[in-house]
Amino acid sequence: MPRFGPPPKGHRARAKPAPLPTATGTPGELPTLDALRVFLSKAKGKVGKSDISRAFGLTTEQRPALRALLSEIKANTPADVAQAVIQHGHLPDTAVVEVTGTDPDGDPIAKPLAWSGEGRPPIIYMRAEARGQPALAPGERVLARLKPIGAGKYEGRTVQRIPAKSPARILGVFTDGKIEPTDRRHRADWIVPPGESLGAENGEIILAEPLPGAHFGPRPARIIERLGQMGAPRSVSLICIHTHGIPDTFPAAALEEAARATATPLATREDLRPTPLITIDGEDARDFDDAIWAAPDGTGWRILVAIADVAHYVPPGSALDREAQLRGNSVYFPDRVVPMLPEALSNHWCSLVPNEDRGCLFADMRFDASGKKLSHRFGRGLMRSAARLTYEQAQSHHDQGTDPEGVPPGHIATLYAAFRALLTAREARGTLELDLPERRVTLDAAGNVTAITPRARLDSHRLIEEFMIAANVAAAEALDQKPCLYRIHDRPSDAKLEGLRQFLESLGMALPAVDRMLPRDFQRLLDQVQDKPEQRLVHETILRAQSQAAYDPDNIGHFGLALPRYAHFTSPIRRYADLFVHRALLDALPAEESARAKEIGEHITGTERRAAAAEREAVERYLAAHMATRVGSMFDARISGVTRFGLFVTLVENGATGIIPLASLPDDRWQHDEARQALTGRHTHLTFSLRAAVEVRLVEANARTGGMVFHIMQGVPARKPSR
Structure with a gap:
């Protein structure tokens, strides 16, 4: 007999199930893997096969096929699928x-x-x-x-x-039958069973793959490739190349295509050979793909930026093109470069070496006296570089009022005058200029580090940057109604801005309202700390608050440069994005490549970040190798990071960064104050806070991993003698 009214005392009412999300697809048809994943991600609570069958209108006969689909999903995300779905902004139990x-x-x-x-x-x-x-x-x-x-x-x-679907490879150093991983985060122990060493000798860098074995103790692994001795010249960059999976050998088809390249004829190109274009690059530059020229134009300036015509040598769909797109960009290490294109192109036919004819794509731009662009046009030309200057040479000629051989009198002064006009426009629009000096690693003939010094930041660097930015803006504007891979840079997220606000408040500095943040607001903050002890820390913190730049066919502008449209045009030897833009400007972009612009942009954004990580890691490893000879030495440093497990410090002398483990601090109960970025001892009341100046002693520098460990020497209170 049915019961009416409230349930009897002690009775637990059954919870009402959460409504199921709407299923996509044709009712009665088995869903695709993607449709099933979307359905599960939107479901609230636990979802069973009956719920899925009901939502998609499946029959009993379709149950086995549904189970197979769920098994395939579980192979990639094994777990209770509904529980493994992560909701927006937080994690499940x-x-x-x-x-x-x-x-x-x-x-x-x-x-x-x-x-x-x-x-x-x-x-x-x-x-x-x-x-x-x-x-x-x-x-x-x-x-x-x-x-x-x-x-x-x-x-x-x-x-x-x-269980992993495919075993990961292990990069390490072979020592006495064991593998010491080169990744400092990798703490697992690996042993090489007899017969699996591939003849490797102690101290060799090797690649290995895990072998099936016992669940206890060190894991067995088989060596599959020997890469050379640790400590030998070029071993550091070799480790970084393999750690980050950077392709470093070209397929035979791409090499054959590059070997068939010949000089570019004049034909229908515009003859720029009488124009004294010059290249200005770093002393250690391996390729020269941009050249510049300027002249007065009424009250303003005419600027020519000529770029190597890589599109002439790398047609879409060729073996060269496929490999260049795969690599995405060149990767630069202190001892070598892993180029995007074979050397027959990158160091020869596509390099604007002095006094040789080279095909180019040029931007011809006119500006008024305040640096505002009045017009631009693009064309294909044939040029002959009049001189190859380093940044230091160009700056020296400007400071002394001289010109290099082969360049008309007064030409260097003209370049700098045009640069000052562009700089006026840059300052007017209010861009963000983070001054974080790069470190230059100097090696001797044997590949040993002789010095690690900050790279000088000269007006000649800024001159080239402004000329290149002007050409990049012109390219983006020219492609406004055509396919383009824009260089985009979003504004910082609200969460990052809030974290930055808290940090700045600890310094007595204020951040403007989040909804009105502009690049010039960040610049004002940087101006406040100019030449102060906290200058570097503020620059680094503001940099970390920024979004990462990316390549995308959908334009959102470039926040840091305060530009509504921006694309990369000036380095097609080393960036695939620039080659894409060149083809678009020449109306030579295939429809298939245009349709894949989003996918290409995501891929080359990833390869760019991979390259940046590998290059940064190489400098850290070289620095660790250089510092290994100074273990036990004392250094002035600043605390650059505070965590629950210790402090990070950056040396004033050379920017080397390492950790001070919590266990090495004075014996105390250390409390981590995340808001104040400080560690405070409960008993000693000693506080170590972000940006504090400290004296440290180097106790370990490991070239294999790039890690350094320090002990703090300054600010440690004297211990009371025990009774």
């Missing part, structure tokens, strides 16, 4: 995570496999495994139970390990 490394105490750090929130995904600190279980290694994926422990931080406990 249980999710699949990937181990990315370890903190200095050796505890694994992970990230969620999927993240839809704003900004970077949260950091997950994984709890230690049960005794006897092997430690989690970078790249491993596990189903983890998560608990929030602070803003953007979670604690994770392993529920189930997820």
Whole structure:
């Protein structure tokens, strides 16, 4: 008999199930993998096969096929699928995570496999495994139970390990039957069983792959490639190339195409050979793909920027084109370059060497006296560089009022006068100029580091930058109604701006209202700390608050340069984006390539970031090798990072960065104040805060990993004698 009224005491009412999301696709037809993933990502709560069948209108006969689909999804995201879906802005109680490394105490750090929130995904600190279980290694994926422990931080406990579909490769140094990984975050132990060493000798850099083995103790691995001795010339860049998966050998078809290249004929090109175009590059530049010229034009200026005509030598769909797109860009190390194009092109036919005819694509621009562009046109030409200058040489000629051989009298002065007009326009629109000097690594003939010094920042550098920016803007404007890969740079996110605001407030500085932030507002902040001790730290913090630039066919402008339209046009030897833009300007962009512009932009954005990481890591490794001879020495430093596991410091002398482990600080209970960026001792009341000046001693410098460890010497209170 039905019961009316409230349920009897002690009766638990069944919870009403959450409504299912709308399924996409034709009712009664088995959903695609993508449609099923979308459905599961939108579902609230637990979803069973019956719920899925009902939502998609499936029959009982279709159940086996549905189970196969779910199994395929679980192969990539093994776990209770509904629980593994990560909602926007926060993590569920249980999710699949990937181990990315370890903190200095050796505890694994992970990230969620999927993240839809704003900004970077949260950091997950994984709890230690049960005794006897092997430690989690970078790249491993596990189903983890998560608990929030602070803003953007979670604690994770392993529920189930997820077998890798394909074993990751190990890059390391072979020593006494073991492999010492070159990645400082990789703490797993690897052994090489007899017969699996490929004849490797102690001290060799090797590539290996894991072998099936026991779950306890060191893991077995097979060496699959020998890469040369650690410490030998070029070993540092070799490690970085392999660590980041940078292609460094060209297929035979691409080399054959490059070898068939010949000189560019004049034909229908505009003859620019009488125009004294010159190149200005770094002393260690390996290719010269841009040349400049300027002359007075009424009360303003006419500026010519000529760029190597790479499109002439690299037709769409060719083996050269496929390889260039795969690489995305050239990668520059202190001892070598991994070029986007074979040397027959990058160092010869597409390099604007002096006194030789070269095909070019040029931007002919006119500006008024205040640097405002009045007009531009693009064309194909044949040029002959009048001189190759370094930045230092160009600056010296300007300062002394001289000109190099082969250049008309007064030409260098004319270039600088045109530059000052462009600089006036730049200052008027209010751009962001972060002054973070690059470090130059100087090597001797044997490949040993002789010096690491900041690269000078001269007006000649800024001159070339302004000429190139002007040409890039003109290219973007010329392609306004055509396919284009824009160089975009979004404004900082609100979350990053709020973090920056808190940091600046600790310095007594104020950030303008978030909704009205402009590049010139950041510049005013930088002007306030000019020549002050905190100058470098403020520059670095503002840089970290910025969004990353990218390539995209959808234009949102360039925030940092305060430009509504911007594209890369000036370096097609070393950037595929510029080659894409050249083809678009020449109406030589295939429809298929235009249709793939979004995909190409995402790919080359990724290769650019990969290159930047590899180049930065190479400098760090060279610096560690250089500092290894100074272990035990004392240095002046500033605290550049504060974490729960210790302090990061940057040396005043050469910008070297390393860690001061928490365990090396005075014996105390250290409390991490994230808002104030400080570590404070509960008993000693000693505080170490961001930007504080300290004296440190170098205790370890590891060229294999690039890591450095310091101990703090200044500010440590004297201990009371024990009774």
